Amino acid sequence: MLTIQNLHAKIEDKEILKGLTLNIKAGEVHAIMGPNGSGKSTLAKVLTGDDNYEVTKGTATFEGKDLLSLEPEERALEGFFMAFQYPVEIPGVNNASFLRMAANARRKHAGLEELDPLEFNDLLQEKIRFLDMNPDFADRNVNFGFSGGEKKRNEILQMAVLNPKLALLDETDSGLDIDALRIVANGVNKLRRDNNAIILITHYQRLLNYIVPDIVHIMHDGRIVKSGPKELALELEERGYELLQNVGA
Amino acid sequence: MSSTQALQDFAAREYKFGFRSDIETESFAKGLSEEVIRKISEAKDEPPFMLEFRLKAYRHWLTMEEPHWSETPYAPIDYQDVIYYSAPKAAKKKLASLDDVDPELRKTFEKLGVPLIEQKRLAGVAVDAVFDSVSVATTYKEKLKKEGVIFCSISEAMQEYPELVQKYLGSVVPYTDNFFATLNSAVFTDGSFVFIPKGVRCPMELSTYFRINTENTGQFERTLIVAEDNSYVSYLEGCTAPKFDSNQLHAAVVELVALENAEIKYSTVQNWFAGDPETGKGGIFNFVTKRGKCLGKKSKISWTQVETGSAITWKYPSCLLLGDESVGEFYSVALTANRQQADTGTKMIHVGKNTKSTIVAKGISAGQSNNNYRGLVSIMKSASGARNFTQCDSMLIGDKCNANTFPLIDVQHPNAQVEHEASTSKISDDQLFYCRSRGISTEDAMGAIINGFCKDVFRELPTEFAVEATKLLGIKLENSVG
Ligand SMILES: Nc1ncnc2c1ncn2[C@@H]1O[C@H](COP(=O)(O)OP(=O)(O)O)[C@@H](O)[C@H]1O
Ligand SMILES: [Mg+2]
Numbered sequence: 001m002l003t004i005q006n007l008h009a010k011i012e013d014k015e016i017l018k019g020l021t022l023n024i025k026a027g028e029v030h031a032i033m034g035p036n037g038s039g040k041s042t043l044a045k046v047l048t049g050d051d052n053y054e055v056t057k058g059t060a061t062f063e064g065k066d067l068l069s070l071e072p073e074e075r076a077l078e079g080f081f082m083a084f085q086y087p088v089e090i091p092g093v094n095n096a097s098f099l100r101m102a103a104n105a106r107r108k109h110a111g112l113e114e115l116d117p118l119e120f121n122d123l124l125q126e127k128i129r130f131l132d133m134n135p136d137f138a139d140r141n142v143n144f145g146f147s148g149g150e151k152k153r154n155e156i157l158q159m160a161v162l163n164p165k166l167a168l169l170d171e172t173d174s175g176l177d178i179d180a181l182r183i184v185a186n187g188v189n190k191l192r193r194d195n196n197a198i199i200l201i202t203h204y205q206r207l208l209n210y211i212v213p214d215i216v217h218i219m220h221d222g223r224i225v226k227s228g229p230k231e232l233a234l235e236l237e238e239r240g241y242e243l244l245q246n247v248g249a
Numbered sequence: 250m251s252s253t254q255a256l257q258d259f260a261a262r263e264y265k266f267g268f269r270s271d272i273e274t275e276s277f278a279k280g281l282s283e284e285v286i287r288k289i290s291e292a293k294d295e296p297p298f299m300l301e302f303r304l305k306a307y308r309h310w311l312t313m314e315e316p317h318w319s320e321t322p323y324a325p326i327d328y329q330d331v332i333y334y335s336a337p338k339a340a341k342k343k344l345a346s347l348d349d350v351d352p353e354l355r356k357t358f359e360k361l362g363v364p365l366i367e368q369k370r371l372a373g374v375a376v377d378a379v380f381d382s383v384s385v386a387t388t389y390k391e392k393l394k395k396e397g398v399i400f401c402s403i404s405e406a407m408q409e410y411p412e413l414v415q416k417y418l419g420s421v422v423p424y425t426d427n428f429f430a431t432l433n434s435a436v437f438t439d440g441s442f443v444f445i446p447k448g449v450r451c452p453m454e455l456s457t458y459f460r461i462n463t464e465n466t467g468q469f470e471r472t473l474i475v476a477e478d479n480s481y482v483s484y485l486e487g488c489t490a491p492k493f494d495s496n497q498l499h500a501a502v503v504e505l506v507a508l509e510n511a512e513i514k515y516s517t518v519q520n521w522f523a524g525d526p527e528t529g530k531g532g533i534f535n536f537v538t539k540r541g542k543c544l545g546k547k548s549k550i551s552w553t554q555v556e557t558g559s560a561i562t563w564k565y566p567s568c569l570l571l572g573d574e575s576v577g578e579f580y581s582v583a584l585t586a587n588r589q590q591a592d593t594g595t596k597m598i599h600v601g602k603n604t605k606s607t608i609v610a611k612g613i614s615a616g617q618s619n620n621n622y623r624g625l626v627s628i629m630k631s632a633s634g635a636r637n638f639t640q641c642d643s644m645l646i647g648d649k650c651n652a653n654t655f656p657l658i659d660v661q662h663p664n665a666q667v668e669h670e671a672s673t674s675k676i677s678d679d680q681l682f683y684c685r686s687r688g689i690s691t692e693d694a695m696g697a698i699i700n701g702f703c704k705d706v707f708r709e710l711p712t713e714f715a716v717e718a719t720k721l722l723g724i725k726l727e728n729s730v731g
Contacts, residue, residue, distance in 0.1 A: 048686050076688035088683035092701025102687040
């Protein structure tokens with residue numbers, strides 16, 4: 001589904017990604033862990049198409065398409081979704097109309113009939129109930145005045161509505177209490193299917209108790225330095241990033 | 250394309266109504282003099298009191314100086330280089346019915362989205378269409394007349410209802426009021442007249458569409474709306490002009506009179522040509538005096554404006570709240586882009602007891618434009634129990650534009666309540682990137698953010714026109730990206 005090869009990217013002349021390689025197949029859940037500043041969010045932004053970053057080398061292929069040559073909205077329309085570590089506030093635009101625009105853009109791209117506000121509201125309320133969120137989420141302005149936890153949940157709501165093929169969650173678990181974490185994990189698990197894939201960027205292995213990954217990667221200094229089964233996360237938690245010493249990073 | 254690039258393109262959007270119609274017109278030579286004024290009055294076959302009014306204004310105007318206190322610098326205007334009267338030849342003869350409207354004129358207005366056929370797209374809206382200096386057609390006139398509502402061009406009103414015109418013309422904006430209003434009083438050519446008799450709720454929206462077509466022509470229109478006791482009317486004006494390299498002067502005067510318990514809702518969607526996006530050359534100088542007088546007890550006047558065009562906009566639709574418990578409202582969206590300048594706001598003058606006013610002003614500036622809110626809330630000694638609420642919000646797009654607010658508050662009564670809120674925001678690259686990452690195009694994202702920002706004002710527009718206004722901002726975004 002996603003193949004990243006020897007990816008290099010820089011921001012303001014500072015190289016952050018230094019030859020990252022990653023391969024994700026349909027049906028898989030991958031976790032990426034790593035210390036602060038190792039470039040996890042940079043990877044997420046580069047894959048989403050943030051033009052503050054410049055890709056200097058390497059490739060990323062998504063479902064056979066050259067992901068890096070697509071505009072951010074085209075990537076989304078192809079089924080890529082990134083849950084932001086720091087979701088952006090948009091005053092004056094309510095969640096329901098924002099999400100309807102997004103959902104209809106995707107439906108249109110897929111050759112489907114667009115949903116009118118009433119039809120869309122049914123879909124939205126169903127997702128809101130499923131994620132155990134307050135129904136007034138629909139009427140509130142996008143992330144505006146939301147608490148940190150509400151913003152994260154709103155990202156998951158968007159993901160649930162847009163139903164992406166590949167979802168990348170950038171530290172969605174940070175700052176969530178245990179109940180919220182469970183709800184978020186539930187939402188993600190519900191999305192797990194044979195024909196889609198999920199990348200979880202996380203700091204803590206506790207999320208992985210709820211969403212069990214197929215593969216865990218450890219990222220350090222702009223590269224994946226170690227990959228292994230889910231037990232790697234536990235090992236990492238126990239031994240901390242000293243583990244990295246052993247991999248010669 | 251980067252978000253920054255998209256913002257720049259947004260600022261450089263195309264003007265859609267810049268076409269010029271090939272219509273044979275009869276124009277005066279350039280220049281202004283008593284003789285020109287006499288000729289205008291003669292061409293319009295006016296009653297003698299009108300000529301007198303014009304000449305008094307003209308003589309007063311000669312003693313005045315062009316004002317320059319607003320934050321809108323512009324090159325001096327040569328008043329002798331303006332054509333003061335231009336009319337399509339075909340509009341000279343009186344129309345027996347709407348079917349007689351010259352096909353070219355009809356086509357022009359149709360292209361502008363204003364079909365001069367009753368029961369067309371804007372069914373339920375009566376239209377007075379003004380082309381350069383004259384009204385070319387008014388729809389639904391007969392139907393309205395049955396209800397006692399008078400809706401016609403002001404030229405026609407001067408002939409058919411001279412006593413009404415004489416009674417109210419200049420009663421809100423006297424001919425001595427200000428430089429541009431005085432000039433208008435001397436040379437105005439056409440505009441609309443509305444009279445709603447006692448107890449009548451006008452059964453449809455009334456609207457006037459102003460189109461400037463001929464180069465170097467000034468448009469000096471005059472609108473007069475009178476609502477008698479317990480009546481109601483909702484009125485909308487729209488405006489466009491072709492692209493010319495030279496600036497064109499538009500100096501209108503609008504007067505509203507609301508008697509006891511009457512309500513007038515006046516909405517404007519202004520989209521005059523704004524000048525060349527890059528050089529700023531050409532475009533309309535929109536220097537307008539709009540004022541309403543709440544004469545009667547519990548009367549209400551509400552101004553709603555969506556100002557998106559013109560090289561320079563300079564207008565302050567105001568309310569004189571004379572009647573006790575009368576209400577004044579001002580809802581405004583002013584969008585400036587490229588090199589446009591807008592200095593707009595309102596004056597709420599509280600004279601009567603327990604008078605109330607609300608001001609909601611939204612300024613959006615993009616490109617290298619300059620957008621100012623200027624307002625006056627004045628509570629006189631007599632206005633016990635007066636209340637005002639003001640909210641001024643500015644939105645900046647890009648970082649080369651400018652927004653300022655100049656709210657002036659003058660309170661003479663100790664128990665007055667005056668509230669003022671203000672905010673400034675920006676459409677950030679982060680917001681656009683976030684929207685795009687969800688599959689929403691930059692255009693749609695900007696449209697949604699701007700519409701959200703303007704929501705409180707659009708809500709005040711008559712439904713038929715809220716859609717038009719939303720679309721208009723949309724048109725500004727259309728073809729601006731990609
Ligand atoms: N705008 C920027 N300019 C310069 N350096 C940046 C910028 N943004 C992030 N960085 C640097 O990039 C590195 C990786 O950051 P990030 O991808 O956010 O790491 P992580 O998500 O793994 O904590 C850090 O050293 C950070 O300081
Ligand atoms: Mg991060």
